[in-house]
Amino acid sequence: MSVENAPVVDVDEAAIPVEKKMYYRFESNDKKEFRVSELAIQQSETLNRLVEAMGYTSEDVENKPAIAIENIDGKTLKLVFQWCEHHKGEAIPVDDGSVPKIVEIPEFDAKLMDIDNGLLFKLIWAADYLNIVQLLNVSCKKVANMAQGKTPAQLRRVYLLPSDEEDEAAKRAAQEAQDPRAREVEEEFEERKRQGGNSFF
Amino acid sequence: MSSLLEMTDVPMRNILEKCDFKSVLTLRKVCHSLRNFIDDTCFKTDLDNICITIGPNGFSVTCSNPDPFWLHGIEFAKDCTSNDLKIILKLVQNSQLSYFLVTTNPDNVGGLDDLEEILKNQTRPLHTERFVMEGSGILKILPYFDSKALKKISILPINYGTNGQNLVGIEKFLELEQFKNAMELYINNWFVVRADLSKFFHFQRVRVKLHETSLEEHVALKEAFVTSTHMKFFELHSHGLDENKLEQVFGTPFHDHPLGYSQWFFEIQNCKEHVLRIDFAFGGIGFRKLETKKVPQDAVVQR
Structure with a gap:
């Protein structure tokens, strides 16, 4: 995707040339490109360090390839950058170890996170990966709120969790995928049991 | 990402810390993976108060977060086994509690020993500001509280005990860091x-009944109070307290109290805003840091 066609996230275009703000270009793993203001990037410790280390000039930003974020898809990254633009310039909370942590979800964040749970989990994962402390806090708070007053069966549905049986089956499948011999050995063992033996040897 | 289980540890812990305690216990029941994560991970909960009752059929646990008054807390477990209690206390050990109460039913069998065993095997001491328990049993439990966090200790009467009983093991209690x-x-x-009596001088506030105290000890207490910056309240009951004897050391009392208390007032060193008021009535003596403006007009404040 060209720079001209890249989706611009929550950017006040009129303000750009006046203050000569720097807008960095990022690319998701599905090749969606985003232009994000320098101030918004500061909400992400990971990205902020990255752009500082790169030391791009305004020309570099336009002429060099967009910075690839290979672990996050465009749909999720759009939400991340919308959040960063909305909260740019705000202080980043510091964990002082106090409990309970009181986290209020602002109206903008609540609307932004009015998404299906799968995407919400991706947003949390992205907030953690990009080290966006307050986005991680509000998104985790939203997920925590979902648990209130639910039964285990309801929680299983809400959080898309497997039952113990499904969990075990998934683990077995993962183990087998890692070691194809495991299934053979298990089958051999079952066969011997059926034949009345209790030893491999 | 299709499931909460695919979340990495940091956000997972973040989510659990923002869940209310009841939700955490429910989440433990959802699947093995989540249960293992909750049991193996160190995270803080929103718990503020916990009350454990050791009953004849097991333990009952009532907890609450800081909002409601503790009496209206939620009963998480009734007649649960020591294994269940172990799980709850494991989660509690990461919380900063305001209040921890243990009560015992006289028909319980070995419940206190079980509780001690659980606490002994915890990886960290319990963190509470106030600990309340009945009788000498407190000695088994108190060492497992964080002595830096613990500010207030209350020892309640045993519900099947009698008045005037000795607090067994007090010597060990006095030596505990807590x-x-x-x-x-x-x-x-x-x-x-x-x-x-001098063993109690480091407290800001204390109420205790001693077997016997001498007149010299009362003078020492008064001296400690007028030279201290931390002592605020000291209520003492003991055999042999006598107003006539107190007059010998504190001078003529002031009588203006509607309940007939004898009172003495003393200046506190390097403090103009407060004085020491000593009240004596019904065999008990109280030492209290009092605002100077509350001293009755006719009363004499001694040096």
Whole structure:
């Protein structure tokens, strides 16, 4: 995707040339490109360090390839950058170890996170990966709120969790995928049991 | 990402810390993976108060977060086994509690020993500001509280005990870091404590009934109070307290109290805003830091 066609996230275009703000270009793993203001990037410790280390000039930003974020898809990254633009310039909370942590979800964040749970989990994962402390806090708070007053069966549905049986089956499948011999050995063992033996040897 | 289980540890812990305690216990029941994560991970909960009742059929646990008054807390477990209690306390050990109460039913069998065993095997001491328990059983439990966090200790009467009973093991209690570091101590007057009065001078507030105290000890207490910056309240009951004897050391009392208390007022060193008021009535003596403006007009404040 060209720079001209890249989706611009929550950017006040009129303000750009006046203050000569720097807008960095990022690319998701599905090749969606985003232009994000320098101030918004500061909400992400990971990205902020990255752009500082790169030391791009305004020309570099336009002429060099967009910075690839290979672990996050465009749909999720759009939400991340919308959040960063909305909260740019705000202080980043510091964990002082106090409990309970009181986290209020602002109206903008609540609307932004009015998404299906799968995407919400991706947003949390992205907030953690990009080290966006307050986005991680509000998104985790939203997920925590979902648990209130639910039964285990309801929680299983809400959080898309497997039952113990499904969990075990998934683990077995993962183990087998890692070691194809495991299934053979298990089958051999079952066969011997059926034949009345209790030893491999 | 299709499931909460695919979340990495940091956000997972973040989510659990923002869940209310009841939700955390429910989440443990959802699947093995989540249960293992909750049991193996160190995270803080929103718990503020916890009350454990050791009953004849097991343990009952009531908890609450800081909002409601603790009496209206949620009963998480009724007649649960020591294994269940172990799980709850494991989660509790990461919380900063305001209040921890243990009560015992006389028909319980070995419940206190089980509780001690659980606490002994915890990886960290319990963190509470106030600990309340009945009788000498407190000695089994108190060492497992964080002595830096514990500020207030209350010892309640045993519900099947009698008035005037000795607090067994007081010598060990006085040597515990938790006792030495606490700021407030309330021992119910049903208990008689055999210890030196001076052992209690480090508290800001204290209520205790001693077996016997001498006139010299009362003078020492008064001296400690007028030279101290931390002492605020000291209520003492003991055998042999006599107004005539107190007059010998504190001078003529001031009588203006509607309940007939004898009172003495003393200046506190380097403090103009407060004085020491000593009240004597019904065999008990109270030492209290009082605002100077509250001293009755006719009363004499001694040096």
